[in-house]
Amino acid sequence: MSETMKRWQLPSFGLKNLELAEAPLPTLASNEVLVRVAAVSLNYRDKLVVEGELLPDRPTMPFVPVSDMAGEVAATGADVSRFKVGDRVLGNFWTQWIDGEPPRGMARHGLSLGGPLPGALAEFVTLHEGVAVKAPASLTDEEASTLPVAALTAWSALIETGRLKAGQTVLVQGTGGVALFGLQFAQAFGARVIVTSRSAEKLERAKALGAFGVIDTRAKPDWSASALDLTDGHGIDHVLELVGGDNISRSAAALASGGRIAQIGFMKGSEIVLSAVPMMLKRAIIQGISVGHRRAFEDMNRAIDEHGIKPVIDKVYAFEDVRAAFDHLERGPFGKVVVRFKSEVGS
Amino acid sequence: MSETMKRWQLPSFGLKNLELAEAPLPTLASNEVLVRVAAVSLNYRDKLVVEGELLPDRPTMPFVPVSDMAGEVAATGADVSRFKVGDRVLGNFWTQWIDGEPPRGMARHGLSLGGPLPGALAEFVTLHEGVAVKAPASLTDEEASTLPVAALTAWSALIETGRLKAGQTVLVQGTGGVALFGLQFAQAFGARVIVTSRSAEKLERAKALGAFGVIDTRAKPDWSASALDLTDGHGIDHVLELVGGDNISRSAAALASGGRIAQIGFMKGSEIVLSAVPMMLKRAIIQGISVGHRRAFEDMNRAIDEHGIKPVIDKVYAFEDVRAAFDHLERGPFGKVVVRFKSEVGS
């Protein structure tokens, strides 16, 4: 192992400032693993962090962004017992959240990977062994790198908190990473999925992935009626709310009795607006989702192996082309955007 | 038993049209019990029904309003096995909802007592035996009459769906029936309760009932900061949202991580407006509540007996003074308003 490594870092916020630099290998504490990063995937959150729009407190600069990565354990601290050299691992976004309830205060001062904690856009990173989880054996490194934020968010919404049952109907908004993981998990668990999008072409691709129904929201901006039609008036059991703004009022209108809305995204605005009376009559639940805990992550990885779920990757970029990858993110990918570190690593 | 009875009926909507009339005793089907009503309690819903503001389809007129009653079984149909003459019973508001999930379609076409189904403002009513539950032995008829809507709503919010734990903090808004039942249940289960009100005098009475903290929202319209202060910054675990409008944004701001808002009332407006990001970071839940099922009703009644909980009755009116009772309701009672049918019945 050489003494230095390459990494993408921000001397100050702004995508234009993102620079490729040489840096010393991180030092390894006794309870940490050193991970040789094979691939990272980008989330919209990374974009906000890079642009300086998310973190309330400025992290130490230069800052290495990006939350998601997959890699191989290259070395282990003296007290590490959960992993050994050669294991393929991912990092759990909320580093303090193991199972059940997170530590008090995590909502305000959460120590999450990729901001405020350093991210994974580097050849090597260190992780407390308690933060790492095994990558699913059935996935390539590139595929596995897409899981920590987007997949775990969809899993937490539908499975861990939503307790999705076979035969239910799920609606996902758009065709980004969380939406498509929601589609895949729901289908694997025997649910029918409806996808909304403003792009007819993306809806075709969603159908090819097995969507039970699709709604073109450019053609039908008041899409809740279409959703009710597609379910014979019964309504949707689980909505992944990924649009935000007044869109959630349509999600509520499309809901079945006892249905749930997982509040995840807010592209169109961060104010939730909806009517109280139908919510009460339907005994509807709106639940805020914030990625998930390590136990759910491990549950999800087993399910991915068992069901043979393959993450949908829109495009893989080379390590040098990180800026192009961020640009792709901005245009709205179909599934995930990945950056591969070395040609010989991964699939 | 005489062949006729007195009842209050609406030949057409409007409180001013409410008239005392003589009517034949209701006929008893084989699976029904005939109940001699001892007391009824009023809910704001009854007011809306009487004024013609609630039921989408006009019921058969003359219509007998009021959902809540306590009475004694005076006769039983041939197939009745759950009750015998002399049992003290209450009626379950949602007549079709026994346990678990309600029948599909209940949200839109629910058969609830006091509209669209006939109500209890009559000396005798019939109930399908599956709709009746035993009154708690430790309560008088007047006290028991307050339970079906207000108490079961608070119970469903905090216990049945909210799974309240001892040591948590609950906030109830105002001092109406649901709020005070919420206060009493929460305290009996080992939770601390904060009460908000625009009336300093009512807050004093809430303190006398054991409230851990009170917030005068006339003095502090942005009351969420006070709620955070009262909980050392931790926030509220369960909010009973009884005000509505933009008040729920303050409820959300006052919430602890993993906290829940039970959406119940909407005095100030039926639009829910709040911010998505704190909801997500706190993994907050908003759940619409609509009274509850029979099994929860029976659970609650056992708990009331066991904990010795006594409903807070603001005033008891005589059968003849029903209109005055409705006027009291309009003024905002402290707890419940009850109408007693006969002086010799009940306590």
Add this chain to the structure above:
Amino acid sequence: MSETMKRWQLPSFGLKNLELAEAPLPTLASNEVLVRVAAVSLNYRDKLVVEGELLPDRPTMPFVPVSDMAGEVAATGADVSRFKVGDRVLGNFWTQWIDGEPPRGMARHGLSLGGPLPGALAEFVTLHEGVAVKAPASLTDEEASTLPVAALTAWSALIETGRLKAGQTVLVQGTGGVALFGLQFAQAFGARVIVTSRSAEKLERAKALGAFGVIDTRAKPDWSASALDLTDGHGIDHVLELVGGDNISRSAAALASGGRIAQIGFMKGSEIVLSAVPMMLKRAIIQGISVGHRRAFEDMNRAIDEHGIKPVIDKVYAFEDVRAAFDHLERGPFGKVVVRFKSEVGS
């Protein structure tokens, strides 16, 4: 519709007394549906009922046995709203159990189809509309007839009470109806299944159905070590205990931490014997299972449609050959034994 029908009836207990008879059509109450039976499936319980070994109180004779049936609604009572003529329906074994907790006393005086209530071995039966559920559209009548007892038992054990998660490991004992439904449900939900049997040939058939592992308990009577080996020492998350006697001590030894044993069958003896200390250290759960409620039945039927699960039928007998079907049951079928009523009905 003719005025009479054929049925198999018991003038007194004993399979040899089972006789084919002509009987009047049952009369239809206002809340009942009349069902033209298309197929029934046999459960071991039917055998015990026929032999007079199960029902504590002798039912009215002649008695029509058999719990499971699938058929078509031929007529509806005046008050029926859940079904219409032509609907394909099944009957819920525990007629009083809709959702959540069953009525108190059901354990002692349960009104179950096929004893003490009349069964389905007749061309027509009546069902209270609340007892009927829609048959899955994707199944033939013969397939659908296998669901009410065996499939719902497996579903209640694994899904409704067991909350099976993808990636877990399930062990089912033997290859009867409950075991194979357990295998199919678990696989559809992303679990790995291990099957035990004393027959190498049946284990081959289980493998063909997708079993992850098989254990020949004739070769390895102390099979728990094999189960631990097959799970890399982790153990089994859910055991369907279908053998009974001291076999459950092996089930407990094979269990993972936090694992569950669903107590369902007791071919080898009805005494449960096992060690307390490993149960405590593993925080193991043993739960008695007794078929299930109507809401779970409806959930299951949606899941069967959605996942395309096809019940495993060992053999279909003609209506005239009911006694041969009971004999087959005695020999231990691979999956279910079905009796078809008319050649033109069903598939």
Add this chain to the structure above:
Amino acid sequence: MSETMKRWQLPSFGLKNLELAEAPLPTLASNEVLVRVAAVSLNYRDKLVVEGELLPDRPTMPFVPVSDMAGEVAATGADVSRFKVGDRVLGNFWTQWIDGEPPRGMARHGLSLGGPLPGALAEFVTLHEGVAVKAPASLTDEEASTLPVAALTAWSALIETGRLKAGQTVLVQGTGGVALFGLQFAQAFGARVIVTSRSAEKLERAKALGAFGVIDTRAKPDWSASALDLTDGHGIDHVLELVGGDNISRSAAALASGGRIAQIGFMKGSEIVLSAVPMMLKRAIIQGISVGHRRAFEDMNRAIDEHGIKPVIDKVYAFEDVRAAFDHLERGPFGKVVVRFKSEVGS
């Protein structure tokens, strides 16, 4: 702080070998707190550890026994953030179990305080900050020292896994620490409690603590009939099984439909023996309990403060009289046996 401290240690197993010794203060790691122990309480497990009957692998000798302690933080490591000097703390028995599911392998190689990890019979101990929890403010040190094993076991059985509801009936066996905590928690949550014992005098004391019913099992060895009588035939909702052997078959016979047995103790034998059929008809649950996780511990402490629950201490011994305290344990105390370290500490 002096450089040395006193501690009771075992150079080899056997109560007679327990010796008072001078030892250096433990060194403090960066994530640990140094705790000045104020009081310990004894559990029967400590007795087994001291006698060498419990730990499969011999710990390093001399070994300091005893799992339960309450004390004050005397110093904190550099990285400690959860506690500060002066905080009153307790230690969580299962040091690796924070919330939800414990780490895989804990059942076989669990790192529990008081064996295999060093125990608390020393003037100072160190705890990883993640293992410590705040003592309830409303308890003295002596009272607080009784919580970690006995109270958390009862809490895990009834509240965390049992989800006890007000109005239910609980049966506890005997009057040891777990039984009396079970009594107190259940009563605080609105349940009625029945206590069994072979001592009429202890049953009187249980009545004085509020027991709803008592059963003298010396007079009525087949006590399940008495339990059914006391519940009008309904049966027990939660049994804390603390006796073991064939006693659990009586627990099962006394159970209500849907009831639970928490398997905790096995004084009379470690083989569980009971009948399958009633378990199935009642849909009974037997769950092995093994103390509990830190989050439940913290929940419990809040509940203790909120409900004002005071642990029942049979006798407090001085630090010098540890052997007498162990002898008392052998005789079957009423509640807990405590050892106080200094006269000036605690209440």
